[in-house]
Amino acid sequence: MIEYVSIAAGEIFTPSVIGYIILGVLIGYIVGALPGMNRTTAIALAIPFTFTMPPAAALSFLIGINKGGAAGAAVSAILLNVPGEPSAVVTTYDGYPMTRQGKARKALTIALLASVAGDLLATVTLILLAQPVARFAIGLGPIELASILIFSITFIAAVSGDSFFKALIAGILGLLLSAPGIDIETGLPRMTFGMLELYDGIPLLAVAIGTLALSEILVQIDEGWHGDHRYPQIADERTKNADSGFRLPDVARITPAVLRGSLVGTLVGILPGLGATLASFLAYTWVRQSSKTPEAFGKGAPEGVAASESADNATVPAALIPVFAIGVPGSLSTALLMGAFMMHGLTPGPFLFKESGAVVFAIYLGMLLASAALLLVGLFGQRIFSMVIQIRKSVLLPVIVFLCIVGAYMEGGGMFGVYLMLVFGFVGYFMKKFDYSFVTFVVGYVLGPMAELTIRQSLIISDSNPAVLIDHPIAVVFLVLAALSIWRFAIAGARSMQIAPAPASDGGDR
Amino acid sequence: MERADLAGGVLLALFGILLIFVVIPLDTEDGVYFGLPPEFFPVFLSVGLTAFAGALATKAWLRLRAGVALQPMPMRLRNLVMFVLSAALVIAGALVIDYFGMLVGGPLLIAAFMLFLGERNAVRILATATLPVAVVYLLATYVLRAPLP
Numbered sequence: 001m002i003e004y005v006s007i008a009a010g011e012i013f014t015p016s017v018i019g020y021i022i023l024g025v026l027i028g029y030i031v032g033a034l035p036g037m038n039r040t041t042a043i044a045l046a047i048p049f050t051f052t053m054p055p056a057a058a059l060s061f062l063i064g065i066n067k068g069g070a071a072g073a074a075v076s077a078i079l080l081n082v083p084g085e086p087s088a089v090v091t092t093y094d095g096y097p098m099t100r101q102g103k104a105r106k107a108l109t110i111a112l113l114a115s116v117a118g119d120l121l122a123t124v125t126l127i128l129l130a131q132p133v134a135r136f137a138i139g140l141g142p143i144e145l146a147s148i149l150i151f152s153i154t155f156i157a158a159v160s161g162d163s164f165f166k167a168l169i170a171g172i173l174g175l176l177l178s179a180p181g182i183d184i185e186t187g188l189p190r191m192t193f194g195m196l197e198l199y200d201g202i203p204l205l206a207v208a209i210g211t212l213a214l215s216e217i218l219v220q221i222d223e224g225w226h227g228d229h230r231y232p233q234i235a236d237e238r239t240k241n242a243d244s245g246f247r248l249p250d251v252a253r254i255t256p257a258v259l260r261g262s263l264v265g266t267l268v269g270i271l272p273g274l275g276a277t278l279a280s281f282l283a284y285t286w287v288r289q290s291s292k293t294p295e296a297f298g299k300g301a302p303e304g305v306a307a308s309e310s311a312d313n314a315t316v317p318a319a320l321i322p323v324f325a326i327g328v329p330g331s332l333s334t335a336l337l338m339g340a341f342m343m344h345g346l347t348p349g350p351f352l353f354k355e356s357g358a359v360v361f362a363i364y365l366g367m368l369l370a371s372a373a374l375l376l377v378g379l380f381g382q383r384i385f386s387m388v389i390q391i392r393k394s395v396l397l398p399v400i401v402f403l404c405i406v407g408a409y410m411e412g413g414g415m416f417g418v419y420l421m422l423v424f425g426f427v428g429y430f431m432k433k434f435d436y437s438f439v440t441f442v443v444g445y446v447l448g449p450m451a452e453l454t455i456r457q458s459l460i461i462s463d464s465n466p467a468v469l470i471d472h473p474i475a476v477v478f479l480v481l482a483a484l485s486i487w488r489f490a491i492a493g494a495r496s497m498q499i500a501p502a503p504a505s506d507g508g509d510r
Numbered sequence: 511m512e513r514a515d516l517a518g519g520v521l522l523a524l525f526g527i528l529l530i531f532v533v534i535p536l537d538t539e540d541g542v543y544f545g546l547p548p549e550f551f552p553v554f555l556s557v558g559l560t561a562f563a564g565a566l567a568t569k570a571w572l573r574l575r576a577g578v579a580l581q582p583m584p585m586r587l588r589n590l591v592m593f594v595l596s597a598a599l600v601i602a603g604a605l606v607i608d609y610f611g612m613l614v615g616g617p618l619l620i621a622a623f624m625l626f627l628g629e630r631n632a633v634r635i636l637a638t639a640t641l642p643v644a645v646v647y648l649l650a651t652y653v654l655r656a657p658l659p
Contacts, residue, residue, distance in 0.1 A: 052654050163515070165566040169522060172559045176529075176552060183548035190538040190548045214600070221627065222592040395634065398623030399642045402616055405604060406646055410656050415608045422604060426597055433584045434514055452551040460545050 008056070008361035012369065017057040021366055024061040025373040026381070028068020032075070033385045034396065035082040039069025040332040041216060044208040045403050047340050048410035055344035056359050060366025062340055063320075066333050067119055067370050070276065070313045071378060074111035076389045078305070079104060084389075087276035087312045090284045094297060094304030101300050105382070109246040110302050111309045112378035114258050118310030120371045121262040122269065122317040126324070127364050130353075133325035137350040140474065142457035145326070147475035147482070149451045152272045152328050153444060154482040159278075160437035164486075170431060171440035177202050178448020185456060197416045204339040205411040207445055210424025211431070211438050212332065214404045217397050218429040254306035257287045261307040265314025270322060272330030276315040283311035317367060323348045324360065327450060332439050335446040511581035512570045519567025526560030529553075599626060612658040616643035 011017065024046075031042040042065050050058035073084030078095035091111060098107035140148075153175075157167035180191040181201035192198040261283035268279035287307035288297040297304050319334045327349025329335040341348045346356050353360055408421035431438050462468040469476050530553055538549045573580070599622055607615030617639040624635050650656045 048656075049649070049654060051656065163566070165562050165569065166515070166518075169559060169562050169566065172555050172562065176555045176559070179552040179555070185545055186541065186543035186548045188539045188541045188543065188548045191534065191552060193537055218593060218596050221596050222589050392629070394624050394627035394629040395638050397627065398620040399638060401600060401603070401623055402620050402642060403646070405607060405616075405619070406612070406650070406658065409658060410650065410654075415604070415659065418604050418607075422597075422600060425600070429593060433589070434511075434518060435584070436518075455554075456546050456550065 004357045004361045007358040008365050011054065011056050011358070011362040012060065012365040017054075017060065017366070018369065020053065020057050020061040021064045021369050022373045022377065024064025025068035025370055025377050028065035028070075029072035029075075029374075029377055029381065029385065030068075030388050031065070032069035032072025032084045033389045034391065035076045035080065035084055035389070037396070037400075038073075038085050038216075039066050040336060041213040041400070042069060043333055043336045043340075044205065044212050045400070045407045047205055047208070047336070047343070048407045050340065051343070051410070055341075055346055055356075056362030056366060058344055059337070059340060059346075059363050060370060062337055063316075063363070063367055064370040064373065066316050066337070067313065067367075067374055068377065070119070070316050071112065071115035071309070071374055072385065073312070074115065074305070074309050075108065075382075075385045078107045078111060079386055080389065085276075087280050087315075088308070089277070090280040090308035091305055091312075093284070093308075094299070094301045097298070097300035098302070098305070103300065106246045106250070106302070107305055108382050109379075110250065110254055110305050112375070112382075113251075114254065114261065114306040114309040115313040115378070116371055116375045117258045118262040118265050118312070118314035119316060119374060120368075121259075122266045122314035123364075123367050123371060125266050126317045126321050126367075130321050130324040133321065134350045134353050137326045138354075140326070140350070141472070142454040142461065143468070143472045144475045144478070146451070146454035146458045147472075147478040148326065148328060149447055149454060151478040151482040151485070152330065153440060153447065153451075154485045156272050156330065156443055157437065157440045158485040158488065160439045162435055166435055167437040167440045170436040170438065171444040173436075174441040174444025174446075175448045175451060177207065177445045178452070184449060184453055195416075202445075203408075203411050203417050203420065204343070204446070206408050206417045206420035207424050208336055208339065208442065209404050209407050210421040210426075211428035211442060212336075213400060213407075214421065214425030215428025215432055215438075217400055217404075218425065219432050220393065220397060222429075250302060254302055256290075257283075257303040257306040258310045260287050260290070261310030262314045265311035266318040268311070269315030269318025270330075272322065272328065275331055276312045279311040279315045280308040283307040324352060326350060327352075329443055329446060332442055335443045338446055511583060512573050514583060514585075515570035516567050516574065519563045519565075519570060522563035523560050523567060526556045526563060529556040530560070595626070599623060607659055612647060613643065615659075616647075 027042055027046065028039055031037045032039055043062055046062060046065055050061060053061065069085070070087070073088035074091045074095065075084065077083040077088040077091040078099055081092050081096040083089045083092055095107045095111065098104065153171045154168070157171050158164055160167045178201065180198045181189070182199055183190050189199060261280075264283040264286060265276070265279040268275070268282065284297075284304055284307050287303050288294050291297065291301075291303060293301070316333070319329075319331050320337070322328045322330055323334050323338050323341075327338070327347070329338045338348050346352065346359060404421060404425070405418050408417045409415065411417050428438055430436075431441065469479070534549045534552050534556065600619075603615060603619030603622065606618055620643065621635050621639040624638060629635055647658060650658050
């Protein structure tokens, strides 16, 4: 382990890699701050630009975007009352009232410190937990892994969108997308329609950029047709207020809220599909209920901003625990990061630590550096971000469309990838409009090869006899949980008691 | 929304059936193998797709029949027109890039989109259409060594 750390330090502590990490956080911060833009779009668009980077640098850069995006979403929530991402909705409850009271700078600083603290605590949890869980997961056979995957997709479908059936259909379509290409077991081509380009399967970036980025642009254009293509004006913060700055006693005031938020964010982040939006809602509710002045919440309570932001940011590293340990992503951004891992020759899952231990430790160091970068970028960039969030949509959206085309082209396959990306962009538009969860769609697509392998191995090992499950209690537990998810959300039809509050635009990281 | 769910469910169920009986059998190569055939997984998923799409259509149909509080359609004709126009613009931009390259197609795509979104400031259009394309082109060609069309 010590030699891993020294190799990792040598890889990460170079000017270029540190520069990549800071750049990643900065991009994420800006994208997160822009209303309507989100970090998953930024990650999808950034992946092709990492192809020439070393794996640890590339992944730290992408994780930096993810961390920056989670923190940046608070900027527009506080200054404009428009959350940069759905997970920042809760931040508007107290952040915007603080701005109206002339305490915008204080609210932004609290949001930043809470974000960094939540992120740091969850990163440490990831470092402490991922390897022991991976050690345990090495003992899991294909039957257990197949049941974990079935549970993950079912559970994500259960908490995504308004219709369980539509979310599950989207997940199955995502899994089906992974089928074209050379069959992993027999080596025979299938569903390639005579196209050589499809022998390696459907490219990840064509799916990701199309479904996440281009479709989002199309939805925004469509919704903004009769509206102004400018964002609302920043609230007037020139009001003189003695309590407008962040002071040392504020640290003591927000610390309990930050700790509660970080705990909730970490726990929610580990579970598949629940996401940052639910984490910030739960943390806010908990902190308000345990407060001596719950009536102050919603009117500019700093604890409200701290709870929401720490929970939101804690979900980012926490969601990587199942990816590192068992190779199962629970959200859009982790699905994309898992795709990026594979593009850089790393296989997330129990053997990651054994096969690429030094790279994992380098990523850990990169994540810790990204936390520090988050603090610096946030502290020094506040004024710049408050200007950036006012960029006109008529300037921003066309540039993103151009970047979508560049990104899809750069993955390889030339214009074929671009045309495929356009198809997925159009499909994604209708999925968003008709509430077919693109979260389960993308997660299904990323998990497809692993799901196929484990299900086929399970059927061969068991000779298709379900009685063998008796010897696999872990598999039984996950299959029962999957069945409960189906019963709870489909058969019982209790959608009104849905766990996750579905955001209006499912553009965040769920 | 229920009408859309009904139509979507029926179409997806038909798509699943088409996959099971036509697309997958016709487009999977036959050969010698041990274990499960290559079409096993796609067929397995297509069966699931058909079943859940059928369930979605049935649920929507039952709600329509019961006349319970129906959810509004998420799309109107205006949305569809906007989508078609935007999609046509993106496709046209991709075709121009395909035939004339990124340096010509990129600025044209951005400028056309800006005009489409109501931007009329010539300086802003010129700057936005050229600067990002130049930066990306230089970055891809000289830093990433990934030639663009």
